[in-house]
Amino acid sequence: MAAYDYVVAADDRPEHREGFHMPSTEWxxxxxxxxxxxxxxxARVFTELQRKRLKKQGHGRALHRNGVAALxxxxxxxxxxxxxxxxxIFATPSAFEAHVRLSNGNFSLDRAPDIRGFAIKVLGASTPSSTGVEQNFTLVSQETLKxxxxxxxxxxxxLSTSAPGAALRKVATKPQLTRSAVVNFRDMAKPFSGFATHDFFSIMPITFGxxxxxxxxxxxxxxxxKEARKDLAADIFGRLADDDLEFLFQAQFFEDERRTPIEDSSxxxxxxxLTxxxxxxxxxxxxEALAETIEKSSFNPWIAATEHRPLGELMRARQAAYALSWHNRGVAP
Incomplete structure (x- = not known):
């Protein structure tokens, strides 16, 4: 598959903007x-959530169980x-086939507050160190997580998945957790216009070499x-019935711990x-066949080229949770 002839104009490049500093490797x-x-x-907390959902809905993911579209x-x-x-995988101009899974964070119903997921599985990519790489990127509808x-x-x-009585008891005994939950739920409750018209973010960084x-x-x-909120899948497929959709995929580079902290997701x-x-x-x-393939796949940011491994304590926690979630899903690798 041939690469596309897209080039960022010189005047639009970050290094040509006033106040630009070269990215640092001192992270x-x-x-x-x-x-x-x-x-x-x-990770065992998520296993328990999976176990509860297994009884009602069969095997599935611990989080972002509700798939909206497979593309x-x-x-x-x-x-x-x-x-x-x-x-x-960004070393040379190339074009790679990929699979995309769009999802709701809530377990079944599409409702607010929620955090939507846009997961990308790049197939057969090449890097300076290897070929045939499967590179996963997982992005969500919030730029930060407080x-x-x-x-x-x-x-x-x-807290969000507990029964009302149990949730109230946890609120009473963990005030700090309650404050954090309230702040994040407010962010999740902000209007979501649809997967084609919303920006998505990694929240935490990855290595770029x-x-x-x-x-x-x-x-x-x-x-x-305006009707997208009623049926997010119908909105995305309605758009794709008429034309292609193209998203800019951008990177924001570490410069120093004050302005670009590695560990602080807030x-x-x-x-x-930079595009x-x-x-x-x-x-x-x-x-349907593609949807079945994608639902059986693991969209795990730790499935990555050595040049693009996830960074930070939050991402290392996800590694443990994803591994256990995959083991409990009951699908073949």
Whole structure:
């Protein structure tokens, strides 16, 4: 498959903007004492959620169980990227086939508050160190997550899925968790216009070779469908019945711990975005065979090229949770 002839104009490149600083390779992760034990204990919370859902709905994911759409895609890497961005699968202009899974964070119903997921599985990519790489990117409809670490995330999920009586008892005994939950629920309750017209973010960074970067998928359209909220799947497939959709895939690079903290998911990074690729969804209709394949797949950010591994304590906690979730789903790898 041929690469596309997209090039970022020189005047639009971050390094040509006033106040630009070259990305730094001096980023550092912070590892907590007994971290692996903590993460294993937290993963068991999600296992319990899976077990409860198994009785009602059969095998499925621990989180983002409710799939909205399964789609074919192409990730086309930009030409003429600056050296610091020519890393991993973005090293040379190329076009890779991909699968996309759109999802709701809630377990079944599409309702607010919620955090939507846009997961991308790049198939058969090449990097300077290997070929045939499967690269997963998982993005959500929020740019930040206002938590102090993975323990907060687990507590919020546990709180939101508890029965009313149990939830009230947890609120009474964990005021800090309650405050964190309220702040994040407010963010999740903000209007969501649909998967084609909303931006998506990685929240936490990944490595970009020796550099580090957060990721963003820019909305493919500004034409908001006021009826999209009633049926998100109908909205995306209605658009794809008429034309392709194209999203800008951008990276935001680490410069220093103050402006671009590696471990703090609550901080919006203060550095420019660079378009490193474009994600094209070609015209298509719902495909049951594709949907079955994608539902059986694991969209795990730790399935990645060595140049693009996830960073931060939150992402290491996800590694433990995803591994256990996959084991409990009852599908063949």
């Amino acid at each position: 550092r992760e912070v590892f907590l004492p007994d971290e692996s034990t903590r993460h294993a204990d937290q 074919k895609a192409v990730l086309a890497v930009e030409g003429d990227l600056p050296e610091y961005a020519r890393q991993g 938590v102090s670490g993975s323990a907060d995330v687990v507590g919020i999920v546990d 020796d550099y580090a970067a957060r990721l963003k998928l820019c909305a493919a359209s500004t034409a908001v469908n 901080v919006r990074w203060d550095t420019p975005w 490193v690729a474009r994600l094209r969804l070609p015209r298509q209709a719902p495909d």
